[in-house]
Amino acid sequence: MQDYYYELVVKVSSHKELFADFLSDTIDVGFEESEEGFTIRSEDELETIAWGLEQFCEALQKALGKTIELEYTHKKLKNSDWVELYQKSVTPIAIDKFYIHPTWDAKNPDLINIAIDPALAFGTGHHPTTASSLRAISKYVKEGDTLIDVGCGSGILAIGAIKLGAIVDACDTDSVSVENSKENAKLNEVEFADIWEGSCSLSKKKYNVVVANIVADVLTFIAKDLKNALESDGVLILSGILDKYENKVLSFYKDCEILERIAVDEWVTFVLKRK
Numbered sequence: 001m002q003d004y005y006y007e008l009v010v011k012v013s014s015h016k017e018l019f020a021d022f023l024s025d026t027i028d029v030g031f032e033e034s035e036e037g038f039t040i041r042s043e044d045e046l047e048t049i050a051w052g053l054e055q056f057c058e059a060l061q062k063a064l065g066k067t068i069e070l071e072y073t074h075k076k077l078k079n080s081d082w083v084e085l086y087q088k089s090v091t092p093i094a095i096d097k098f099y100i101h102p103t104w105d106a107k108n109p110d111l112i113n114i115a116i117d118p119a120l121a122f123g124t125g126h127h128p129t130t131a132s133s134l135r136a137i138s139k140y141v142k143e144g145d146t147l148i149d150v151g152c153g154s155g156i157l158a159i160g161a162i163k164l165g166a167i168v169d170a171c172d173t174d175s176v177s178v179e180n181s182k183e184n185a186k187l188n189e190v191e192f193a194d195i196w197e198g199s200c201s202l203s204k205k206k207y208n209v210v211v212a213n214i215v216a217d218v219l220t221f222i223a224k225d226l227k228n229a230l231e232s233d234g235v236l237i238l239s240g241i242l243d244k245y246e247n248k249v250l251s252f253y254k255d256c257e258i259l260e261r262i263a264v265d266e267w268v269t270f271v272l273k274r275k
Contacts, residue, residue, distance in 0.1 A: 004076050008046040010053060011037040013069035015060065017242060021215060022056050023049075028176060033127070046074055095131050096138035098160055103187070112163045115187050116156055132262040132269035133157050133213045133239045139260075140235050140271060141166050145208040148229060150200045150222070155181030157211055162190040169203060170195045201225045211237045213269075216245035223252035232274060235259070239269040246270075 012019050016037065023031055023038060027049055032039040040046055050072055057070040092101035092108070099108035100116060107113040137157060141147060143165030149158035152170035158181065162168045170192050172178050178197045185192060196202060199222065200210075210230050212219060219226075219238055230236055236256065241249050246268045250258075256272035263269075 004078060005041055005043050006046045007075045007077055008040040008050055009037070009073045009075075010040070010050075011069075011071045012057070014066070015064075015068060017215070018060060019053070019056070021217075022053070026052060050074055093126060093131070095134045097164070098134050098138060100126075100134075100156070112160070114156060114159055114163065116154060116184055117187065128264035128267040129213050129239045129241075129269065130156060132264055132267065133211060133237060134160055135262060136237045136239075136260070136269060136271050137161050137164070137209075137211065140237070141209055146205070146231075147209040147211065148200055148203065148205075148207045150210065150212040150226065150229075151177075151214040151218070152181045152195070153177050153213070155184045157213060158192065159185060159188050159190055161209070161211070162192070163188070166209070167193050169193050169205070169207075171198055171200055171202065173198060199225060200229050203229065205229070206231045206234070208234050209237065210234065211239075213237075213239040216241045216249050219249050220252045227253070227255070227274070230274065234273070236272040237269065238272065239267075241268045241270070242266055243268050 020033065027040065029040065029042045040049060053070060053072065057068055061068050092099060092105050094108065094111060097112050098114055099111035100114050101107065103115050103117045134157065137160050141161050141164050145166045147161045147166045147168045149168065149170040152158050152172045155170060158168045158170040170181055175197045178195060181195060207229055208231055210226050212226055219241065226236060238249065243263065243266050253272055255275055257275050258270060259273050260271040261268060
C-alpha cells in the first residue's frame with residue numbers, strides 16, 4: 001500500500017444517475033454515492049477523471065438544453081488516515097435474515113452473516129437497492145433453488161443466496177467485479193457453482209431465481225436474456241431502478257406479473273413472475 005491516496009469529491013446539481021453511469025463505464029475503481037454526488041478514491045491521481053466529468057457535463061448540458069452545475073475537490077491524503085476513517089464509518093447492518101458486517105466487526109449469532117470488506121467491495125448492503133434485493137432474496141429463495149446473480153458486483157447478493165442453500169451462478173461484464181466477487185466468496189467460505197465475465201446469455205441453464213441489481217436502462221436492454229434464463233415458474237428480482245423509470249422498465253416485462261414492489265426512498269425493486 002502506498003503512503004498516500006487521492007480523493008475526488010464531486011457534486012452535481014441534477015441528473016446524478018447519468019453521471020453515475022458515466023463513471024461506471026469509464027473508471028476501474030469503485031466510487032461512493034451521496035445525495036449530492038460522488039466520492040472517488042485511488043492511489044493514482046484523479047485529475048483525468050475530473051477533466052472527463054467536466055467534458056461529460058458540458059456535452060450533457062448541450063444535449064439536454066439545461067444548465068448542470070458541477071463542482072469538485074481533489075485532495076492528496078495519507079492512506080493510514082483513510083483506512084482508520086473508513087473503518088469507523090462502515091457499520092454492520094441487519095437486513096431480514098442477513099447480517100452484513102465488515103471483517104473487523106463481530107458476527108451476529110442469530111442471523112446469517114455475510115462478511116464484506118469495504119476496501120474490496122462495491123456493495124456493502126447499505127445502499128437501498130442492495131438492501132431491497134437482499135430482502136427479496138431472504139423471502140423468495142429456498143434451499144436447493146438454482147439462482148443466477150446478473151451484474152454481481154461485490155457478490156453480496158449471490159453470497160446471501162448461497163448461505164440460504166441455493167446453487168448459485170454469477171456473472172458481470174466487468175472483470176474487476178468478477179474478481180471482487182470471488183474474493184468475497186472466499187472471505188465467506190462459500191463457492192459459486194460457476195462465475196464468469198460476460199452476460200447471462202452465455203449460460204444455457206434455466207434458474208428458479210434470476211437476480212439483477214443494475215440500472216434501469218440495462219434492465220430494459222437485457223430483459224429478453226433475463227426472462228430466457230428463468231424457469232417457467234421462476235422468480236425474477238429486478239433492482240437498481242429509480243422510481244421515475246419504473247414504468248419504462250416494466251414495459252419490457254409485460255409478460256410478467258408483479259409479486260412485490262419494494263420501495264426505499266427513490267429506489268424501487270420488483271419481484272416478478274411470468275404470467
